[in-house]
Amino acid sequence: MALKIYNSLTKKEEIFKPIKPGRAGLYTCGPTVYSYVQIGNWRTYILSDLIFRTLEYLGYKVDYVINITDVGHLTGDNSGDADTGEDRLEKAAKKERKTAWQIAEFYTNDFLEGFDKLNLKRPKVFSKATDHIQDQIDLISKIEKRGFTYKTSDGIYFDTVAFEKAGNVYGQMSSLDQIKEGARVERNLEKRNPRDFALWKFSPKDKKRDMEWDSPWGVGFPGWHIECSAMSMKYLGDQFDIHTGGEDLLSTHHPNEIAQSEAATGKKPFVKFWVHGAFLLVDGGRMGKSLGNAYNLHDLEEKGYSPLDLRYFYLTGHYHKQLNFTWETLKSAKESRLKLLSLVSELESGEGRGKIAGRTSAWRESFTQTLEDNLNLPQALAIVWETARNKDFSGEEKLELLFDFDRILGLGLETFGRIQNKEVPVPIKKLAEKRDRLRKSGDWHQADIIRKEIESRGFRIEDCSDGSRVLPKISS
Ligand code: AMP
Ligand code: ZN
Numbered sequence: 001m002a003l004k005i006y007n008s009l010t011k012k013e014e015i016f017k018p019i020k021p022g023r024a025g026l027y028t029c030g031p032t033v034y035s036y037v038q039i040g041n042w043r044t045y046i047l048s049d050l051i052f053r054t055l056e057y058l059g060y061k062v063d064y065v066i067n068i069t070d071v072g073h074l075t076g077d078n079s080g081d082a083d084t085g086e087d088r089l090e091k092a093a094k095k096e097r098k099t100a101w102q103i104a105e106f107y108t109n110d111f112l113e114g115f116d117k118l119n120l121k122r123p124k125v126f127s128k129a130t131d132h133i134q135d136q137i138d139l140i141s142k143i144e145k146r147g148f149t150y151k152t153s154d155g156i157y158f159d160t161v162a163f164e165k166a167g168n169v170y171g172q173m174s175s176l177d178q179i180k181e182g183a184r185v186e187r188n189l190e191k192r193n194p195r196d197f198a199l200w201k202f203s204p205k206d207k208k209r210d211m212e213w214d215s216p217w218g219v220g221f222p223g224w225h226i227e228c229s230a231m232s233m234k235y236l237g238d239q240f241d242i243h244t245g246g247e248d249l250l251s252t253h254h255p256n257e258i259a260q261s262e263a264a265t266g267k268k269p270f271v272k273f274w275v276h277g278a279f280l281l282v283d284g285g286r287m288g289k290s291l292g293n294a295y296n297l298h299d300l301e302e303k304g305y306s307p308l309d310l311r312y313f314y315l316t317g318h319y320h321k322q323l324n325f326t327w328e329t330l331k332s333a334k335e336s337r338l339k340l341l342s343l344v345s346e347l348e349s350g351e352g353r354g355k356i357a358g359r360t361s362a363w364r365e366s367f368t369q370t371l372e373d374n375l376n377l378p379q380a381l382a383i384v385w386e387t388a389r390n391k392d393f394s395g396e397e398k399l400e401l402l403f404d405f406d407r408i409l410g411l412g413l414e415t416f417g418r419i420q421n422k423e424v425p426v427p428i429k430k431l432a433e434k435r436d437r438l439r440k441s442g443d444w445h446q447a448d449i450i451r452k453e454i455e456s457r458g459f460r461i462e463d464c465s466d467g468s469r470v471l472p473k474i475s476s
Contacts, residue, residue: 001372003058005051006320008173008250008274013374016273018241024060025240026052027232027271029249030126032069033107034088036296037114039310039325040280040287044246046314047277047375049120051244053408054371064123065235068111070104070130071211072201073224082224082252083155083188083198090210100210104130114297117307119410125235129227133213136222136230140199140215142264152190155201156217161193163259170195171255173274197256198223225256229270233261243271247278278322287325300330308411309334315377315409337411343388344402344413345471347395360397363387367405380408424470428459432470435461 003016018024028048031037048066055062075091076084089100096103108128115122129136140156143149148159148166160170202220203212212219232240238261245254254274261270282293297307313333317323363383370379387393387401406413424432431454438447451461454470462469 001369003054003372004374005273005275006374007272008254008276009269009271014273016241018060019237019239019272022060024055024062024242025236026055026062026064026123026242026244027228027236027240028064028066028123028243029228029245029253030066030068031107031111032073032088033104033111034073034092035107035289036298037107037111038287038294038296039282039300040246040294042114042118042297042310043280043314043323044244044277045115045120046118046311047275047319048244049118049410050319050375050377050408051242051275052121052123053410054375057371057407058368063236064121065125065127065232066123067228067231068108068126068128069224069227070108070128071100072129072222072227077224081188083191083201087209087211087221093210104128114307117297118311119308119412121410127231127235129222129231130211132227132231132234133222135234136226137200137213137215139226139230139233139260139264140222143199143260146263146266148260148263149199150192151217152188153202154188154190155198155220155223157191157196158199158256158260158263159192160195160197160259163263168259168262168268170259172258174251174255197225197252199226199260225253226260228253228257229261229264232257232271233265238265238267239269240271242273242275244275244277247276250276275319277319281322281324283326284324295325303327305330305334306337309337311410312337315381318378319375340384340388340411340413344399347399347402350395360393360401363401364404367401371408377408380405384409424459428454428457428470432461432468436468 004013005016006012007014016024026048028045030045031041045066048064052062052064071087071089073088074082074085075088076082078085087100089103092098092103093100098106112126140149143158144156148162149156150159151157164170200215200217200220200222202218203209209221212221232243243254243257258270262268280287282291282295285291287293287295297310300307300310309330310333313325313330314323316333367380367383370376370383373379384402384405387398387405390398393401403414431450435447435450435454438444438450454461459470462471
């Protein structure tokens with residue numbers, strides 16, 4: 001078999017064929033760092049992580065890039081026009097009494113911490129929009145030279161009509177009614193066509209922005225869409241294999257990326273495969289800051305959940321279908337994840353070992369097939385559980401398979417097994433022994449202080465009849 005994946009560009013499942021044999025270029029639209037990344041955004045990044053891991057699992061060498069939007073994403077996007085409203089970062093800066101640069105730094109760091117907590121594999125490049133201003137100016141100049149731009153009083157715009165007149169199609173991925181024109185905060189009457197979009201915005205004449213740059217057109221800042229074209233083409237080439245994002249980006253952000261990239265290079269297609277993740281719902285409805293349900297990883301951790309519980313939860317749904325988050329579903333994801341860990345722990349400690357050998361390669365094959373079938377993770381997860389429960393496999397075989405499957409699942413099964421049974425660091429072991437001695441001598445108070453010390457270092461103690469065991473800490 002070969003990897004089959006749903007391509008939003010052609011609106012059907014297609015066999016993935018890379019531009020360069022054995023190599024894949026993958027780009028993901030990353031966060032706008034003006035507040036904490038919420039669990040809906042994380043669903044989209046987990047999808048890119050699963051694509052990344054699957055491609056590597058299938059033997060591809062992957063060039064993976066994620067951008068960080070730290071300028072140019074305006075609030076008007078919420079009401080259907082990304083070129084209007086306030087800059088999200090400048091708005092947050094005013095509210096938090098910081099500069100836009102400080103806001104960007106704070107939330108970028110928090111995003112990167114969350115990225116690691118969810119065990120997302122880091123890309124080759126995290127590219128920040130503000131580190132690539134010149135690349136964006138150069139790209140706009142190219143588009144200008146090819147005759148697809150015009151100037152208004154507030155910026156340089158992409159001319160979608162000129163683009164179509166030159167024989168291109170604008171908005172192939174979105175149906176036209178998805179390109180919202182209505183619901184505007186303020187209408188930009190200088191735009192020649194409502195679908196046109198800003199490539200460069202001028203700074204207001206009466207005010208200095210925290211983030212602004214010189215350009216051939218005047219002081220200002222880039223429009224939201226241009227950064228993704230500039231950075232993806234810089235790192236992955238004028239044409240590359242896969243581009244991902246949430247389904248909301250289908251209507252304008254991605255069609256605009258395609259138009260401006262193809263306008264600049266004259267090469268088609270800009271990207272071969274567009275993969276969009278369906279939205280996360282909360283309690284059956286939309287999630288949003290105003291609804292108080294745009295939870296972030298800190299909210300989950302405060303309630304005693306591990307970010308890996310969320311990761312497990314996302315594995316239970318197909319990326320192409322909406323998924324409903326409730327605290328109840330998160331709780332059952334947590335229970336399943338802990339059960340899987342405890343099965344691994346039993347297998348590691350030798351239970352069920354030495355049974356008749358099974359055929360692991362057939363299982364590996366069916367696991368691979370479910371991934372190749374448009375990333376059918378719920379089915380892959382079912383194979384994981386069947387493996388864990390299969391009576392024909394020896395313990396070693398089960399572990400071998402589970403650790404192999406975990407290259408996709410990313411639940412840290414192998415690390416867990418290793419830490420639990422073999423690799424508890426010596427200082428932690430010493431503390432545990434000291435605690436055992438204190439308990440034997442009846443000094444419960446000191447023993448308790450040491451237990452807390454062990455816990456603060458990411459481990460926990462389980463007392464048993466013949467002493468105690470040190471285990472990695474899993475929040476329960
Ligand atoms: P933003 O920070 O708003 O640019 O969004 C970052 C990414 O998260 C984009 O790819 C969005 O499509 C995606 N996203 C936003 N809300 C949700 C949601 N509720 N479910 C899934 N993905 C989302
Ligand atoms: Zn983007």
